[in-house]
Amino acid sequence: MAYVTVIAMLALIEYLYFGLLVGQARGRSGLQAPAVTGDENFERFFRAHYNTLEQLIVFVPALYASGYYVGPIFAVAAGVAFLIGRALYFRSYVSDPGKRGPGMMLTFLANGVLVLGALVGALVDIL
Numbered sequence: 001m002a003y004v005t006v007i008a009m010l011a012l013i014e015y016l017y018f019g020l021l022v023g024q025a026r027g028r029s030g031l032q033a034p035a036v037t038g039d040e041n042f043e044r045f046f047r048a049h050y051n052t053l054e055q056l057i058v059f060v061p062a063l064y065a066s067g068y069y070v071g072p073i074f075a076v077a078a079g080v081a082f083l084i085g086r087a088l089y090f091r092s093y094v095s096d097p098g099k100r101g102p103g104m105m106l107t108f109l110a111n112g113v114l115v116l117g118a119l120v121g122a123l124v125d126i127l
Helices: 002-029 040-069 072-095 101-126
Strands: none
Touching: 002 040, 002 072, 040 072, 040 101, 072 101
């Protein structure tokens, strides 16, 4: 399960890095906190970061449950897909929100695989 924890921590590091990018975008925009609207470029960074938080709520517990019930290799593989999906999503959303689809789909697929894997694994364990 150590590899599963490595993936979880990499996801959190990725999220923290995105947060730094949001802060830099705020600084460039001149937009004063707590405002989150008024500069389109800043809003793109902010929304991409916030969407990552929304996905992490599913990802972290599903990653650990999947690692436990299905196996660490399965969880790590899906976790790597999640990390790549988030990076693609963030980069594409910031440059052109209309092109965020592939990154979002990879994220969604990774999370779906983890959730379903954990659910099936837990049900098999019950039976």
